[in-house]
Amino acid sequence: MSVMPSSIDRDEPKPAYSLARMQVDDLPEVMTIENDVYPFPWTHGNFLDSLYSGYEIWIVRDSAEALAGYLLLMLSVDEAHLLNIAVRRDLHGQGVGRLLLDHAVSLARGKDMQSILLEVRPSNERAVNVYERYGFAGIGVRRGYYPAGASRREDAIVMRLSL
Ligand SMILES: CC(C)(COP(=O)(O)OP(=O)(O)OC[C@H]1O[C@@H](n2cnc3c(N)ncnc32)[C@H](O)[C@@H]1OP(=O)(O)O)[C@@H](O)C(=O)NCCC(=O)NCCS
DSSP states (O other): OOOOSSSSOOOOOOOOOEEEEEEGGGGGHHHHHHHHOOOOOHHHOOOOHTTTTEEEEEEETTSSEEEEEEEEEEEEEEEEEEEEEOOOGGTTTSSHHHHHHHHHHHHHHHHHHHEEEEOTTTHEEEEEEEEHHHHOEEEEEEEEEEOOOTTTTTEEEEEEEEO
C-alpha cells in the first residue's frame, strides 16, 4: 500500500511585502540599509531612542522575509512628522517607498492628523521627486539644517502633505 503524505503543502502565495512594527532585533538589518542609502546615516542609538519614544516605527519585509525598508513617524497634536523613510537600494523604484508613504498616511489619518511634514535635502533629488509625485508640496526652507561634511551644512526643504 502506498502511503500518501498526510498533508501536501499548499501555502497561499505570500504577499510581496508585509508591514510590521520595528523591534530592537530588527536594528542590525535596519542599520545595514541606513548606512548604505544615506551619506549621513542615523546611528544605532538614534533608532534605539526612537523605539523607546512612542513614535510610529514600521518595517516592511519582502517575500523572503528580508528587510525592504522602514519609516519613522512622529505624531503631534494635529500634524505628523516623517522623521525617516528608507528603502533597500536594490528595491528602489519598485513602489516600496510609495507603500511606506501609504502606510504613513493611513497611520496619520487614523490619529486625525491634518497633515504630514518632512524635511529633505535639496541634493536628494530622487526623494524630492518621490515626495512631489506623492503629493507633498514645498512650504519652506530650514537653513543649514543638515550636516554636509567638512563642517559644512545643507539646507532642508520642508514639504507638507495635506490629509
Ligand atoms: C526616497 C525613497 C524612500 C523612495 O523609495 P522608492 O521605493 O525608491 O520609491 P517608489 O519606487 O515607491 O517611488 C515612488 C514614486 O516616485 C517615483 N520615482 C521613484 N524614483 C524616482 C526618480 N528617481 N525620479 C522621479 N520619480 C521617481 C515612482 O515612479 C513613484 O511614482 P508613482 O507611484 O506615481 O509611479 C528611496 O529612494 C530611498 O530609500 N532613498 C534613500 C533614503 C532617502 O533618501 N530617504 C528620504 C530622506 S528625506
